[in-house]
Structures are given as C-alpha cells and as structure tokens.
Amino acid sequence: TTYKQPYRPQYHFSTRANWINDPNGLVYYDGEYHLFYQYNPFDSHWGHMTWGHAISRDLVHWQELPPAIAEEGSTMIYSGSCVVDKANTSGFGQAGQTPMVAIYTGAQPDKQSQHIAYSLDKGRTWTKYAGNPVIDLNRKDFRDPKVFWYEPTQNWVMVVLLPTDRKALFYKSTNLKNWVKGGEFTATDTPATVWECPDLVEVPVDGTMERKWVLLLSMGNNAPAGGSGMQYYVGRFNGSTFINESKSGDLRYVDWGKDYYAAITYNNLPRRGNRGAISIGWMNNLQYANDIPTTPFRGTMTLPRELRLAKVQDPMVRYELRQQPIQELKPLLGTSFQWTGTDVAQLNESLASNNLTGDTYCLQLELEADKTGVGVRVKKEEALPGKGEETVIGYDPAKQQLYVDRSRSGQIAFKKEFSGRFTAPLKPQNGRISLQIWVDRSSVEVFGNNGEVTLTNQIFPKPNSRGIEFFGSGLRSVLIRSVEPIWK
C-alpha cells in the first residue's frame, strides 16, 4: 500500500513518507546509482534538512535506504554532491578501502559553509570530517557545492554559489579538505535574483568530436513559467573558471514547465561510448512546493535525462542543450496502441474501442504543423464532457509554441500560482513536430523535437480522470505505450 496513493508517482522516485527537495550527491559506484536528496525525517514540510538516500542498479527501480547524513545541533545538511575518491586523495580510506566523500553545505541560522563527510561502506553510513567546515567565508548565503574530478590537472574542482549575488565561485583541491580559490562567474543577463544548485559538466556535441562545458543554474525566481526554474550557459573551462561563450542576453532555459528545479548530473558514470551526462531534477516549484496536495509524501524527482549539445547555425554558431529520457526507461514500456492517418475522429474512436485509458503511459506523436492547433488532452474526466478535468498538451503553429495547459488539470486551488498554461518556443522540422509525453499519476513531462525543448509539470487529477482525446487536424501518427510501475 506504500506506493498506492492516488497521486503517488508510479515510475518516478518519491519517498515512502515525508518531505524531499533537491537531489544531492548523484554518484555511481560499484554497480549502484546513488540518489541522495534533501529530506525531512520528521514531517512532510521543509525542515530538519538531512540527506535521505536511495539506490538503484538501473537508474529506474529505486530502493529507499535509511537517511545518510543527519542534521547536527543547529547545523542542517543542505544540498551538495558526492565523489568516489578512488586514489584515496582524502586519506579517509583505510586498508585499501575506497572512500565515498560527500561535500555539502552546513547551514546554520546565520552562516552557511562547506563541509565534507565520508563513507567506507558504499554510502550506507557516514562520518563527518572533524576539520569541518572546509570552506568558510563567514557568509549567510554560501551554498550548494558541486565537486568533480578534473582529469587535465588531476585535482578536484568545486563550483559553489553566493546565491544572492548570483555569483559562482570555483575552487580546487588535491585532497577534498584544503580548497584554493580559482575564478568566479557571474552573468548580468539573468532574470533571477537568486541562484541555487549549480553544476558544471562537460557534454558531447552531437555529430562532432567536440565536448563543451555547460553551467547549469537553478533560478530561485523569474523563470519562464513563473517562480523557480533553470537556465544554462555553454562555454569552456580552463581548470580555474568557466568562460561563457553564450551570447549575452540570449537566455537558455533547461525546461519551460513550472516544475523543474535543482537538477544536477551524475559523477563517476561508467564510460559508455559517447554518452551524454545524466541529470535528475526535483519536480517542483518554490512557489508552492510546501502546499502540493500529496500525502504522506511531498516531493518527486523527475525522470533521469541524458544531456547532449547540438551545434546550431542560426545564423551564428550556438550550442543548445538536447535532453532525452534515459534509454534505461525502455524496459518499462509495455502494450502499445499504434495509429497513422489524418482523421482524428477516427483515431479517437479506435482509441475508445481499444479501451486504452491508462494511468501511466508514454505518448509519441508526429504532428504536421498546419494552421489549426493540434494536440491531446490527457487525464480527462469522461463524466463531464467539455467541462471536467483535463491536461492539454498542444502545438500552436501560428505562434510556433508548444504548450501544456493545466488550468483544469484537477486540484489547482491549493496555491494561486499553480494553475496556468506554459509555453516553449519550438519550430517545425520539415513541417513536422514530434512529441514524447510521459504521463504519470501526478505529472506530465513533454519532450519536443527529440529534446529540443522540454516542459515538466505536476498535475493532481482525480484517480478516474483517465481519458485520452486528440484534437486538431495535424496529427499524423500516434504511439501509446503503457509504463510499468517501478514499485512492487
């Protein structure tokens, strides 16, 4: 019964009970993908921040373990990252053991500083370093360290924020304990007044031998859909600072929906060809995260995504993020409904006669971007035709916009900022738009044109609002596959 509640995500990670926010310490080690996260062990609202812990062998099926790093006195354990210290640079390893080292913000009411802890048993138990904090600037706001190993100079690199200054600071270290300040990055074109949870990651560029560095930043406010969201810059890293190559004012957003925050990427992934980075985000918005109507848990992670870059000539060369759900999700895809044609009424009839009104599924649509709007209504309340609940995903050819409208998606009144229609700019490719839409009990993640844009949104429909209905004249093909639950 643990994972059976009406709004319980069936193939996204959530905890059995209580509050979660940011994913922390994403790292692969010895057959296990670790997912740590901001967790309140006592309540389903934010507080007592502790690193909760889950592991997976495939990035899809998760097992929740006991909390990993607990608050101590008035010091809460805020967001951060985790590395596998193979060469035992930290000296925490004993008798040939490889330490896992967590680097996080120790948050006191009037000060935030960077701390470390280590584990010698694959992340099950942790010891806080006696010499904490390892970086202390005596600042009230100084948080969210992301650490990675930098091959060219054989040292650790940290990117960490002065959130209210919207400034990223870079540090380096040979032992994870002593840190030397490198450069800084700030951007005058950001609409956000606060940055959180940075990540700096090298990403392959499709169709080339190139790799570029992407600086991911969570925006505390003024994101395109309102409230919190994420932006990124593309450029170089010289070992001590990030050099932005994105044009100033040419803002790039990671996601155009309302619920995509604090995403960071995995450290120490097994090398597999030219695979991109893998990220997980928190599917929520700071405007209402404490108010969403779920119980006994509050907070969900997004699907893991593979991040790549595309080199776009438009008319100048520019690098744009491309995001796709990871391949590992494929085994969850089950029975399918397939259709090609032009007659939407006929499509809706054959869908109805197939009785395909699932709870969790993945839709793959090919649309012709003609003059009329086109799209699909999901989680439709059949009892009240034209009036009941529905979440609308569509394409507006006149405006060249992809949209998700959740203004009638179910429960929306718990916070006025929740309701709305959210758009992303998207141009047809050879006259076509392709959409991949992942529907779970309480979310809809849309990937447009193979991950050119994404829109991630929570929804809270009634359990029996299960209809699927297509509209407009541009539909050309439809594939619907059920998605198996990941929980037993």
Ligand code: FRU
């Ligand atoms: C982002 C954030 C981080 C902080 C953590 C505290 O959601 O505010 O900046 O480390 O959450 O829970």
